[in-house]
Amino acid sequence: MKRQEIIKQYVESLKEDNELDYIFPILLERMGYRVLSTPRQSKGQSQYGRDVIAIKKIKGVSTLFLFELKGFGSKDITDRTLNEKDGLIESLRASKYTPYEDVSVPNLCNFPRYYVFVHNGLIDANALPTFNGFIKTEFPNGNFEEWDVSVLTTYFSEYLFDETLLADDESYRLFKKILVLLDGEGNTFKDISSLIDIQLSKIGTTKKENKRILLNMFATLRLIAHMIHFYSIECGNLLPAKYCIDTIILKTWAWILRTKKEKKTIIINYFNCLIGLQIQIYGEYINKILSVVQFPKGLFCFEPTDSEYMFYPLRCYDFLSDLVYFYFLTESFYNVSKQEHRNRIEILKNIIENNNACTMPLLDTHSITIQIVFLYMYKYAKNQEDMNSLGKYLIYTVINLIKRYEKQKMWPEMYGNRMALAKSLYVKDDDYHCESSLLLMVVFELLSYLNLPEFYSFLKQKVEESEVNLQVAYPITNGFDIEQLLFEKRLNNELAVQTNIKLPETIEYFQNNYVKKYKSIEYRSDKAGYYFLRVLAHKYYETDLFPDFLGRAYCK
CATH class of the missing domain: 1.20.58 (Methane Monooxygenase Hydroxylase; Chain G, domain 1)
Structure with missing residues (x-):
């Protein structure tokens, strides 16, 4: 694929407001024009069919150029857009018959005029005869040019791509x-x-x-x-x-x-x-x-290799985190209806039910996916059936954790080390570490949320048998901007870890007495309306979610 064709895709995507309006004057300056007025300078005022005004010498003669820009929804010219109010014909006539003055340019009113219609689209074949007839009548001296997406692509390539x-x-x-x-x-x-x-x-x-x-x-x-x-x-x-x-x-x-x-x-x-x-x-x-x-084992790769028993869960967790992030992202920018939320919950339920590896965490960092899936399903659950599905998701996760421990004596790899996981397909590798776990502590907390005492006791028995070190990670907020760093890298030294957490004997005691001493951060991202970016940062860098992600039920 030629570079020109790729640049064309970029040019076609530019919206008139905020994008084409901003970048077009820079293009003109690179081409040797002196820009006198831009859409930003005349915003809120009548522009009389000229978005950008510039001067340039043509064959030694200073010439006034009047550019009319159309982009995004108006970039392709049809019979309708030609004749509608504020359409192309009306705009070009206003540009031609309205005088323009600039005291910084002496004798500007006597400069010869040149009119340019700029659009990052094409002219429809049905509209072309009307367009040509209009141009021939209104600009008989040939002082008119049309810069469509092909012309703009050439100019962008020559003057912006290479130079800027x-x-x-x-x-x-x-x-x-x-x-x-x-x-x-x-x-x-x-x-x-x-x-x-x-x-x-x-x-x-x-x-x-x-x-x-x-x-x-x-x-x-x-x-x-x-x-x-x-x-x-x-x-x-x-x-x-x-x-x-x-x-x-x-x-x-x-x-x-x-x-x-x-x-x-x-x-x-x-x-x-x-x-x-x-x-x-x-x-x-x-x-x-x-x-x-959403088909049975839809994320499973049917190849005769044992490695798929590792890749299948990894694929499931990666996709689930992407899917739920997309849900958080779009609900922040669009008015998602109740029915759409219902559809999304059904999709999540179908994926989990048809891909059993969605409940087979292999890495301690899979706690991130488990929590964002749990939060979304819990938030938009509308009936007991939804809550039952959420309960099944958690129960099967517990069962699969225990099965893997009983079979291979392995809990999820604590550092999220996929290479160590790959080496441990059959026998635990020396680089595979599971003596500590944040994921298991998250699971106990979720079991308490849904009040599942039998599985709390079942998992507690195996955890104590293995002597795995249960942990909770807390962000360090003194001395640096932890929120900014969250978006820059995976946090390690910026987290303080509480270790050797002892589980209460019963889930009732856990629910009533378990406390994470944590003061919530006032995120600038949330205030600006971009709370979903924190989800993206955690899943992208695999930084453990902060203690209050699911709410403050166990935080004080």
């Missing part, structure tokens, strides 16, 4: 490497993370915004995500696109928190464009897998 977007050698090298190895076996996508870090480092941490630098950075991030998304579709594997947009979202939000810009409207508008792309990519990824995952 991914302009430094290291970024360009990394990007080419990413695309070459995109669907390679065992690709960990570390280069994507490095590439994003380079782009964010260019903007620095100053409080005062430089709009041009901001636009360049966010445009670069969007372009990277769009191109990797496009190539992911080409190779039939959306995992790279999902990883890329997750990385961009988390690192960009960390930068926003670090520079304290979560209340800046311009920053949030740019950031929401990235969120919109994440919703699109996740939607495609989730829907593709949902077409098979």
